[in-house]
Amino acid sequence: MTGSIVQFPGKMPGLSPEEGRAAARAVLAVEPEERRRRCVELHLDDSEQLLALCNLLRELTETDPARVREEAEFFYNHLETPSRSIGLFDERDYYLGEFAMIAGTACRLLSKRPEARRWFDHAETSLVLSHNSSVHFARLAYQRLALRLEERDFFSILELAPRWAEGFARLELREDSLKCQFLRATALKETEQFDLAKAEFQRIRDESRKRALDRLAALSSQNLFQIHAFLGETEDAILQAREAAALLGRLNNRVNLAKLQLGMGYLLWNQRRLGESIEAFRQAQRQFAELEMKADVASTHLVLADILLDANQPAQAEWEIRAALPVIDELKLVPEGIAALSLLRDSVRRRQIDRQALRSLNGYFEELGS
Amino acid sequence: MDSSSSRESRVRSIISDASKLIESTLVVDYGVPQAEALQLEQELFTWFDRLSRRPGVPDTRRGLCSHLLSMTCKVGHVYWSGRPGEEPRDERVRRALALGPEIIAIELERRIGSSCNLEEEGS
Numbered sequence: 001m002t003g004s005i006v007q008f009p010g011k012m013p014g015l016s017p018e019e020g021r022a023a024a025r026a027v028l029a030v031e032p033e034e035r036r037r038r039c040v041e042l043h044l045d046d047s048e049q050l051l052a053l054c055n056l057l058r059e060l061t062e063t064d065p066a067r068v069r070e071e072a073e074f075f076y077n078h079l080e081t082p083s084r085s086i087g088l089f090d091e092r093d094y095y096l097g098e099f100a101m102i103a104g105t106a107c108r109l110l111s112k113r114p115e116a117r118r119w120f121d122h123a124e125t126s127l128v129l130s131h132n133s134s135v136h137f138a139r140l141a142y143q144r145l146a147l148r149l150e151e152r153d154f155f156s157i158l159e160l161a162p163r164w165a166e167g168f169a170r171l172e173l174r175e176d177s178l179k180c181q182f183l184r185a186t187a188l189k190e191t192e193q194f195d196l197a198k199a200e201f202q203r204i205r206d207e208s209r210k211r212a213l214d215r216l217a218a219l220s221s222q223n224l225f226q227i228h229a230f231l232g233e234t235e236d237a238i239l240q241a242r243e244a245a246a247l248l249g250r251l252n253n254r255v256n257l258a259k260l261q262l263g264m265g266y267l268l269w270n271q272r273r274l275g276e277s278i279e280a281f282r283q284a285q286r287q288f289a290e291l292e293m294k295a296d297v298a299s300t301h302l303v304l305a306d307i308l309l310d311a312n313q314p315a316q317a318e319w320e321i322r323a324a325l326p327v328i329d330e331l332k333l334v335p336e337g338i339a340a341l342s343l344l345r346d347s348v349r350r351r352q353i354d355r356q357a358l359r360s361l362n363g364y365f366e367e368l369g370s
Numbered sequence: 371m372d373s374s375s376s377r378e379s380r381v382r383s384i385i386s387d388a389s390k391l392i393e394s395t396l397v398v399d400y401g402v403p404q405a406e407a408l409q410l411e412q413e414l415f416t417w418f419d420r421l422s423r424r425p426g427v428p429d430t431r432r433g434l435c436s437h438l439l440s441m442t443c444k445v446g447h448v449y450w451s452g453r454p455g456e457e458p459r460d461e462r463v464r465r466a467l468a469l470g471p472e473i474i475a476i477e478l479e480r481r482i483g484s485s486c487n488l489e490e491e492g493s
Contacts, residue, residue: 017423047420051420055423058425087417088417088420089413089417089441089445091417091420094424131444132437135426171428172430176426
């Protein structure tokens with residue numbers, strides 16, 4: 001224990017919790033440049049406001065990840081340079097760590113993976129100095145695990161997620177424990193262990209309902225929808241989709257509403273309703289574009305190409321693939337699918353699409369749609 | 371009662387129960403002068419109220435209270451770390467600094483557990 005961890009306060013905080021919440025909402029409506037000019041007037045250093053901003057941005061992450069990434073970066077930079085005296089005891093370190101973790105989480109949703117990792121590293125350097133650091137390290141570990149899921153490292157998920165679930169339970173953090181169990185269930189689904197995955201998602205959904213964890217209940221229903229759809233259990237699938245849509249709509253969870261829409265596209269495609277399926281995928285793609293989720297836009301182009309080949313429209317399919325390839329390159333999305341990507345690129349150049357390469361590449365993307 | 375107001379009332383009740391113990395810890399165990407101890411106590415309560423609104427903080431009374439006691443001891447310890455060259459003369463203060471804030475916080479939890487009824491309120 002040294003004096004570097006707990007700094008002695010030099011002043012008492014200003015805003016009340018209610019004022020802090022109102023000020024946080026107001027400050028988000030002000031342009032960043034203007035914020036810098038009106039720093040004192042807008043109470044940018046006030047601890048209540050910073051706490052409210054963290055909570056607000058965390059809630060908005062699945063509504064508008066691109067905006068959240070920008071805002072979290074703004075407040076991180078504001079606190080970081082020049083070094084300011086903020087709040088009481090560990091609060092500056094906590095806010096720095098929390099804004100960095102929020103920025104990283106938003107980057108993860110936007111498939112900006114190297115950037116997400118950098119933010120998580122930054123978060124670690126501050127949270128290590130904050131009170132309750134073991135819990136914050138565990139929360140960071142969850143984010144890193146979720147990143148691995150998106151990279152389709154299922155072996156690591158199946159190995160580590162149950163351990164973290166137990167760790168969170170021992171820290172009395174039931175929701176975080178359930179979230180780790182959710183990651184494991186997703187890995188089971190992606191490795192096609194559908195019966196096990198179904199049972200797990202049902203259990204997590206029921207437990208989430210009991211604890212009023214609406215987001216997790218909705219995401220479990222969304223995954224159950226995908227499993228039922230894949231197994232051709234249409235009625236069950238639609239039931240789950242309705243339940244998920246109602247909850248996600250209430251939460252304004254636009255990221256997962258778009259993913260649910262994508263699932264509807266798959267369901268219709270499985271039923272060979274190609275026209276409706278294409279329309280469903282295009283709608284999902286528009287939603288992803290609004291959210292600036294470029295990787296999901298690109299992956300939907302590839303799925304559309306596959307359906308268009310089914311619909312005997314090779315020229316359209318080629319257009320879809322050409323639209324996807326620059327984004328895949330830009331975001332370096334499928335390092336493990338580089339061979340399939342190369343085959344696909346060659347086949348487009350020859351104007352004779354390699355269906356197998358297209359499907360392989362789609363496989364690497366599947367996680368983005370789940 | 372929604373979760374926010376139940377959290378607020380839990381925080382208020384912990385502060386009310388722990389107030390005397392915190393003050394005496396700062397003054398007696400850590401040798402902080404009374405006036406400074408009172409100011410630090412107020413700051414600890416403000417910090418604790420905000421801590422309870424961070425993610426990853428348990429919502430049980432016992433879990434929350436242990437964070438307040440732990441920070442109280444860290445603050446008492448740092449009070450002396452920030453005064454290089456000054457050595458406390460009081461044996462109790464020397465003991466607290468030698469054992470470290472984690473051990474003293476455990477002792478406090480035992481004390482408050484018996485005197486302030488830290489059992490969960492029906493939860």
